[in-house]
Amino acid sequence: MERFFKLREHGTNVKTELIAGLTTFVTMAYILFVNNLFLGPDGAGIPAQGVFFATAVGAGLVTILMGLVANIPVALAPGMGLNAYFMTVVLSSNGMITWQAALGAVFLSGIIFIILTITKVRQLLLVAVPHSLKMAITVGIGLFVTIIGLKLGNVVSVSATVSGITDVAQLAAPVTVKGGDFQLGLSDFMHNKDTLLSLIGLFLIGVLMVMRIRGALLIGIIVLTIIGIPMGLTDVSSLSHAQWLPSFDNLAVGQLDIKGAIGLGLFEIVFIFTFVELFDTFGTLVGTAERAGLFKNRKEGEKKVSKAMLVDAVGVSAGAVLGTSTITSYVESTSGVAAGGRTGLTAVTTGVLFILALFIAPLALMVPSAATAPALVVVGVLMMSQVRNIVWDDFMQAFPAFLTIIFMPFTNGIANGISAGIIAYVLLGFFSNTFTGHKVKVHWLMWVLAIIVICRYVFLGSE
Secondary structure, three states: OHHHHOOOOOOOOHHHHHHHHHHHHHHHOOHHHHHHHHHOOOOOOOOHHHHHHHHHHHHHHHHHHHHHHOOOOOOEEEOOOHHHHHHHHHHOOOOOOOHHHHHHHHHHHHHHHHHHHHOOHHHHHHHHOOHHHHHHHHHHHHHHHHHHHHHHOOOEEEEEEEOOEEEEEEOOOOOOOOOOEEEEEEOOOOOOHHHHHHHHHHHHHHHHHHOOOOOHHHHHHHHHHHHOOOOOOOOOHHHHHOOOOOOOOOOOOOOOOHHHHHHOOOHHHHHHHHHHHHHHHHHHHHHHHHHOOOOOOHHHHHHHHHHHHHHHHHHHHHHHHHOOOOEEEOOOHHHHHHOOOOOHHHHHHHHHHHHHHHHHHHHHHOOOHHHHHHHHHHHHHHHHHHHHHOOOOOHHHHHHHHHHHHHHHHOOOHHHHHHHHHHHHHHHHHHHHHHOOOOOOOOHHHHHHHHHHHHHHHHHOOO
8 A cells, every 4th residue: 555655755644544535525425415406306307316326436436546546635526516507408408308318418528528638638728718717617607506505495586577477486496587577585484494494504504614624514414404304304204214235226327328419419518518627627636736745746746637637537427327417526625635635545535435425325315405505505605716816907807707607697507607708708809909909818729619609609599
């Protein structure tokens, strides 16, 4: 173990690495409970058992692979934001796009990701897209996830007036208002148990985060699930006949529909999966490697990150085969680094714990949505922190970034936000370079992306 992971060379030992791996697992284990909200029966429609199995095994195997191949303390799991986009793609298609076809699109994005990584085009894209847009994508997805959390927790309601008829409905149900008016508001938490539990959860997890308690999200979900028992929101009756050994029934393994994805023309969806994952992964991998001190030897550090990028790309397609949305590197890995993790042994430990989580499936499947919804809002807070890296004093940077951020939650589409940002940046850059003395660098690849986006809306519309 010492020889394989080079523990002494990295200034660590087995005990430290094991503790770091446990720390990483605790901080990101919330995905085991949250992913079912997006991909499960009430989301994209995948059987709950299948979602839990794919989440635990997918995260476990790919994280172990990361530790063994790249030897860095980075853990992976289905990505927040991309699982929300996956659900939106299926639900907004009115039955035309099945979850199997959506998994096919994820698989194809993984293949593209592998090709981009091997051919080094991935690095070119990272140079082409301005820093402000990369940060804005993260912020926009954070707001997108936050809105979903508020919906799932029944915290937000909508009052709609159409042709003089007033209808009040929960925002969790799709509402289209044409020729009328609608207003968002706070649900009646005094008479709605879901809303009350979600609000309690928001403040509970907030307090835990302020107290810097590791695993605040996971602890919050567990406490809220317990509180939900006397409130009648947590159904514990299923535990009396629960199967505690891992169940291999109702799995989504191998059920991806690649032909369906191609036949339905889901190329834009494949593009978005690939595009978002591209920047999400890069920042996480480089940031974690930097914090772990892996760039003290620059050449060696870059070699490790290059291997990590390939593992990450393989994980996308592997996750689709298992039955989950895009598997990506998690920024929570930095908690393990803070605990002393410096090598792949930290990742292997985290991966093993994810696989062992299969034995708690009955507990995970009884968690009510109101207990996990607050965690989504807090994840939104964490993703929102990247807004400080956008130069707001420069309108050339600020305007495209702002459009990227607001279009995602307000048009209910990650694709719309990215598209708006790309077009705005290229357009503003053209006018600035043509009519002013302020020259802006617009990479040729940004022009290519802008043309692709425009063609998409011209020929396929905005739906």
